[in-house]
Amino acid sequence: MPGKLNLKIITPERIVLQKEVDQVVARAIDGELCILPDHEPIVTALSIDVVRYDVAGDEDHAAIMGGVLEAKGNEVTVLSDVAELDVEIDVARAHQAKAKAEAEKTQKTDKLEVYITEMAISRAIARLKAVELRQRRRGGRQS
Amino acid sequence: MANLKAIRRRIKSVQATQKITRAMRLVAAAKVRRAQQRTLAARPFTTRVIKMLREIVRDTAEIDLQELPLLHRRPIKKVAIIVLAADRGLCGSYNSNIFRHTLERVQQLEKDGKEVSLILVGLKSVAFFRHFKLTKHRTYTLLPAVPTVEEAKLIAMQTAELYVKGVVDAVELISTHFISLLRSELVNTKFLPVELPPPEVHEALQPQILFEPTIQEVLELQLLPKYIENVIFQSLLDASASELAARMNAMSNASTNAQELINTLTLVYNKARQASITQELLEVVGGAEALRA
DSSP: OOOOEEEEEEOSSOEEEEEEESEEEEEETTEEEEEOTTOOOEEEEEEEEEEEEEETTEEEEEEEEEEEEEEETTEEEEEOSSEEEGGGOOHHHHHHHHHHHHHHHHHOOSHHHHHHHHHHHHHHHHHHHHHHHHHHHHHHHHO | OHHHHHHHHHHHHHHHHHHHHHHHHHHHHHHHHHHHHHHHHHHHHHHHHHHHHHHHHHHSOHHHHTTOGGGOOOOOOEEEEEEEOOSSOOSTTHHHHHHHHHHHHHHHHHHTTOEEEEEEESHHHHHHHTTSOOEEEEEEOOOOSSOOHHHHHHHHHHHHHHHHTTSOSEEEEEEEEEOSSSOEEEEEEEEETTOOOOOOOOOTTOOOOEEESOHHHIIIIIIHHHHHHHHHHHHHHHHHHHHHHHHHHHHHHHHHHHHHHHHHHHHHHHHHHHHHHHHHHHHHHHHHHHHHO
């Protein structure tokens, strides 16, 4: 039986999560990676997406708005400016934010402004994805 | 009696002052709680970022870091000091402590033959250093009472720019570390270049850290900006919490002093009143005696 990973998700506002997990799956800026116990030390930049982690065969999710992931020994630390667990996400707000950003994007011509709205869209998408993954899991469990 | 009137007026004025200091204490007390929470909540993140960056810089060969201007070390000739002080006064020795420490540091650096310049935060620091012949790169004033990441970003980016362009070779940060409501401590942080942890004996067979995709990208896009932003952000938070705590203590002392003063004055006033009444009685009795005789 391999050891467990101690996953920490930290933002400037609070410690979002501190938990023993079996594995962590995250999307780095160049692709997805999975961290199992006794991983080699690694530091990677994360993209705006969902981090999935397994606790006793059960998968949970957190929306991460970019950041850094460091694995060292069996400590996995995610440092991000903003991070939310799937249970905390306000779905209605994320939908609204997405719609608003998409509407704004069509009106913007400046490259920088388009980029900013695209970032907003991807943040909203990451949140929605975390929620959706959670719902799918729950649905699967019920049936 | 003129004296009585003067004392009465004095009591009134002290009472008015006390009302103000009491109100200021309450306001500071209400704000400090929030500032304290935010400061403490931000700390784990900042310490992690600093630790991570130091470990990486220590464990990587220098050649890999060469392309990152922010980590570039060069002989230190010109030093900039960021002075984090308050916008407002009436907070005890909070500001003057910072200034005294800054002046000491400036003298020390100048003795070592370094060129010193300043980056000032807070109206009070601008007012204090106005008459000093030191280069001031930038001044930031009227920050909100509870600092946000935006201000930190602005200060951090502009300071980093000075460093990258070679205007300065090192940046130090003088600010206040918040310990508790009654204690805060002056700290002098070496902000740039990134300070290395004390050299440790490397364990044999220590696995090399992998970087995905490359060390440059990880550091340049994520870790370094986070580092410079959060060191400043944390200092701003610490400073605001310390300032409010200092103001709360100063105002609480002031209110107590005012109360003491009022008590003493009331005593003097009553004595004087009693004396004047006795005096008048004596005069009346004396007059009556004189008439009867």
